[in-house]
Amino acid sequence: MAIQIDRGNIVAVTRGARKQRLLPGGAMLDGLAVIWTHWRESFRKNRDFSDIHGTFTEEYPDQQPKLPEAYRNMPILLYDDESGHELCTSCFQCQRICPPQVIHMTQAKDPTTGKPVPAVAEFIIEYDACMSCGFCAEVCPFDAIKMDHNFELSTADHPGLTTHKQALLRPISYYQQLAPSFWAAAEAGAMKKLEGSVKRRPDVIGLAPQLTEKIEARRRELAAQAAAAPPPAAAPAAAPGEARKLSPEEKAAKLAAIKAKNAAAKGQTAPPEAAPPATEGMSPAEAKAAKLAAIRAKNAAAKGETPPPPESAPPADDKAAKLAAIRAKNAAKKAAEDAAPTAEAETAPPADDKAAKLAAIRAKNAAKKAAEGAAPAAEAETAPPADDKAARLAAIRAKNAAKKASEDE
């Protein structure tokens, strides 16, 4: 007889009449017999789930479990195998619905127009706080986010569980293999939507990084073939060569921006382009130039709080140029910090000379490296003819500024 309590209502459930046995306690023996059967049968492996006997255990590391199609562990992003286009259009549906709020994304923008593009720039899921509810996959209108079957995520690196787009992306074929019937149901709609959004994506935006890299590598190859001639001479950099690793195009842009700023700031000495080759013979003049450069950098930094005129003036049609402007500001600031000790060292004559020389060499190296790096990067960035568009632009601007300054004088 079982007693069930349901909000104060007592429901007594009586089972069928008990079998009367000759010996009391026979039912206990029946129970033992059931367990005995299980024990005996456990020495063979259970074949399927309709069989209630046998060992059910899967010996996990040796034997991978067969996961059902609907199994879900952590969300992943999909991209098209062939074109490399991500299915995600950054509609923010998943970010909105995520109960533990572990999904973060930024929308990609067209670099030329600055308008949002149906693609995602960065996509982050904090796997450590994700609760595998699968809402994101449910809500995604583009079938871009799906639940993975991989559960072997244990790691000692906790921050490493904050997963970025690069690590989240999987080709569609991967998901198709996990859940063939689910993908078959979603495929047509998803691909159609993808086509629609691809039309509105300029250049490499919305491409899976894996493919972006491939494309860039190809472009670099092309550029190396094309640019047999030495790249346009780079100006001596005001800032000492940074240890920070920057991508080549970043460096080029920075350099250009610094050049421009310098030109704008001083406006009396010769345009910086002329200086570098001459500095080879370590003359006192050269040291002086280096020192000057440091001081100028400081000044530029001081001024750097307000947007420098050459950067703000022209319409930033190029994304790289805009970026360069911001970076230039930062670089100038940093340069000023770096330059400060050098400037102080001026008072001590012997040391000052040495330091200045060092700075000059460093600047030269940095400039060289930048020049080398700038060529392919700039090529890759935009169309081949405009090989160093940003750098050239900046150089021109700097020249103009210098001219203007000399005229003023």
Add this chain to the structure above:
Amino acid sequence: MYDMLYNLINVVFGFNWPTWLISLIGHAAVAAILFAVAPFQMLFLTYYERRAIARMQDRVGPNRVGPEGIFQPIADGVKMFTKEDIVPKAADRWVHLIAPCVVVAPTMFMFAVVPWGPGMVPVDLNVGLLFFFAISSISAVGLMMAGWASNNKFALLGAMRSVAQMVSYEIPAILSLLAIVMITGTLSIVSIIDAQAGLFINSVDLPGVPDWGLGWFIFTPVGFLAFFCFFIAALAEGERTPFDIPEADSEIVAGYMTEYSGMKFGLFYLAQYVLNFLLCGMTAIIFFGGWQGPGVNWLYSQAISPANPEGMWLFNVLAGVLGVFYFLAKTYFFFFVMIWIRGAYPRLRVDQLMDFGWKFLIPLTLVNMLSAAIWVGLTRWGAAEGLAFIEGWSAGVRWGVAFALTLIINLATYIMMARIYAASQAARSRLELEELRDLAAMSR
């Protein structure tokens, strides 16, 4: 044993040590062997239990450490040794420290009277059986200390439950053994085993039966009922599953072990498994002949023994090996039965446990003692004791009459008691149900 040691040291080596020193060395050696055997049993039994219960639950059990997981208990031991030993801040430090020792020490003591094979008993106490149970009751004190010193309500609750359970179930255990003691007329464990020679009928009741070492008490109605009661009581004393109320992990974390960690916890575990081993061993010894089995007695009759000093030492070894094999086989079989029961039955409630012990087992054992008295009267007594009418009966007829009579008494009592008990439990649950109904009606 001590003569051999004496000869070895003083005659062979010529050290001329005093007798007390040799005696001390002999005792120390035996104790050392037992202390080495006990943890080994525990290691084996934990592995055995985990594998067997896993099979019953359609699993595989530990199989990663070593071939088929046989080093799992060693790995567990290493883990326990290296774990931090935590003492609760509000605990009674000293009592908390001593409690595991008080629980372990008696179980080691109990090994002193357990015979492993023919002539292989550390001490043949003439009150061995009583000694065994007297010592086992000490561990209740240790459990109480553990529960109280932890300063934790779960621990205290578990300790109270376990002590109440141990004290209640000691009575049916000893009473059921008393039936056997009445039949054998001795409290010495060695004599009880010796009385179980024979073939299905022991040679004490029926002189002249062929001696295959199978005259176990389980083949008599008195012995069977005593076994039934004793084994249930042993389950309760060893806190095995249908009676594992003291450490019911779904109710009171781990009972008295809640606040223990590291090796202190390991000691409780050790004590529990060693106690279970000993209880299974005692079941095997008293009802299943211990080391008795086909061949052992014959081998031992050829060996060097107090009765036969001219024997061959080889037969000592053979008899010892065979005897220990029989004993351990029986013991491990009973441990398997314990696991089997663990796999089959759910845990009892506290009041059900007390009801079962006091209202079912104790009356049953008392009736069994009456049967034992009848058995002894019919098989041994004669005109001198006032039973002149059975004077002329042959041993076989006496045995047959005793068997039939005790079987009827025991069976009838069992059926009657079980019916009454079931009816009382049903009435009780009906009462509870009515009470609940009233309350529900009141609330509406």
Add this chain to the structure above:
Amino acid sequence: MTQAIPLEAVLVVAATLFCIGLFGALARRSMVGVLIGVELMLNAVNINLVAFWRYLEPGFTGGLTFVIFIITVAAAEAAVGLALIIAVYRTWLTSNVDNVDSMKG
């Protein structure tokens, strides 16, 4: 045993135990403490009886029988005494002997 240790030594141990038990029974304020003292005294007596049996009449069971009786009485006394303690505690909410004085004139 009988050769190694004189009877007097065992008796002195028993006497010491008796005196300690007496002190406990007289000086303890809690009822359980008093009971503990009484148990110690009973044990001292038991030691005496066993010693006399062993040294003087080892072949007869008189001494042992008395010990068994005393143990029985002690068990009965402990059971009743503890029941009393619990009853007293329930009524007066104390288990101190001095506080139970409602019969005092």
Add this chain to the structure above:
Amino acid sequence: MNILIQVIFGLLSALIVGAAMMAVTVRNIIHAALWLIACFFGVGALYLLLEAEFIAVVQVLIYVGAVSILILFAIMLTRQIEGARHLVTGWRLWVTIAICVALFATVLVPTLLSHNWNVPPPVIAEGSDLPAEPLAGAAELGRDFVFVYLLHFQVTGVLLTMALIGAIVIAFEERARRRRVLTLAEEHALREQKKNRGTEEQENR
């Protein structure tokens, strides 16, 4: 052999006396009970040394296994584990000490030591230096209980029964006085009742 026995006897006496001292003096009553158990155990070992095996086992079974457990239970039920004053104080304490010391030093010990106990010399078996005395064991004890001391035995049984009944009667608590632990349904019912009463009162207002 004698040395070993003397050493063991010395250790046991120290255990018995020391544990007894602790049992009567420690403040915490649970510790006192545990010391009492140690003392009982020492006494049991002393019985073993005196070759009274059955008594030793009974001592352990009854005192250690039952009486001390009973005491521990009683302590935990009365919940007075540590009092501020565990011993009597002032002149009463000194008088008590004086009585005990006087009893020990002036009555017991001198009497024990001066009395001639007439211990018979141990019977030495031939060909051995160990005494071979006919020791009464459990079997003799059992026989004597039935043949010689039957009446005493029965009286002891009656005493035990009466003690059992008496203990139950004294410690019995009437069901009505006991605070009941409510079942889930009862709790629910009570809560419902309270709620109903509350709403009625509100309606009345």
